Amino acid sequence: MGKFEKGILGGFSGIVGPVVGATWRGMDILRSRPKRTHRVPTADQLLQQQKFKLAVQFLQPVRTIQSKYFGTGSGVKSRANLAVSYTIAEAIQVVAEVPELIFNKVLITRGELAGFQNATLATQVGAVLEMSWQDNSTQGNAKSNDAVSLVCYCKELKAFEIFEGIVLRSDLEAIVTLPNYCIGKTMEVYAFLNNEKETMASTSFYLGEHTVI
Known part of the structure; x- marks a missing residue:
């Protein structure tokens, strides 16, 4: 892969002869045109492709969050790439040769901000979720104004419902109302905190599977 600052007419994208022009993380790059192959993928390769597809499709709705709050992007791997790699390695199992997500191992964010203390979640009539936790705003790098x-996530609907920055760490309670179509469905629920400057987040906390009532 080659990088160039300015071409004769500036950067370009697409195929020109044996090279491909593209933009990658804000840079114009040139890379070799991929060679066609007629090799049949092995069973392990096919399984890995299925895992990759599952992880990418599942995480797509939270990609913006993970681009900010999943580890530290470095080298050729962005934060979103790191999230996909983690999910494939740690949060997918194979059952009867079919990859499945392990929801209690899924991470929405991964960071060094202090997380929740004794967080719990309860459901209330009317598609209401009520989360509570204890105050730990004086511990480590935690702040009372962390969001x-x-x-x-609903496995049946294959859909996320995301509520960002709804309250502060010092509020000790967060109440959200899901859409009515979620009633009767089970939801996998996660929570995370981020600092006021949005430069750091906690590792997400899994609050369990809950049936919406």
Whole structure:
């Protein structure tokens, strides 16, 4: 892969002869045109492709969050790439040769900000989720004005409901109302905190699977 600052007519994208022009992380690059192959993928390769597809499709709705708050992007791997790699390695299992997500191992964010203390979640009639936790705003790098976000996923609907920055760490409670179509469905629920400057987040906390009532 080659990088160039200015071409004769500036950067370009697409195929020109044996090279491909593209923009990658804000840079104009040239790379070799991929060679066609007629090799049949092995069973392991096919399984890895299925895992990759599952992880990418699942995480797509939270990509913006993970681009800010998943580890530290470095080299050729962005934060979103790191999230996909983690999910494939740690949060997918194979059952009867079919990849499945392990929801209690899924991470929405991964960071060094202090997380929640003794967080719990309860459901209330009317598609209401009520989360509570204890005050730990004086511990480590925690601050009272850290923002709280809830991320809910419905396996049946294959859909996320995301509530960002709804309350502060010092509020000790967050209440959200899901859309009515979620009633009767089960939701995998995660929560995370981020600092006021939005430069750091906690590792997301799994609050369990809950049936919406």
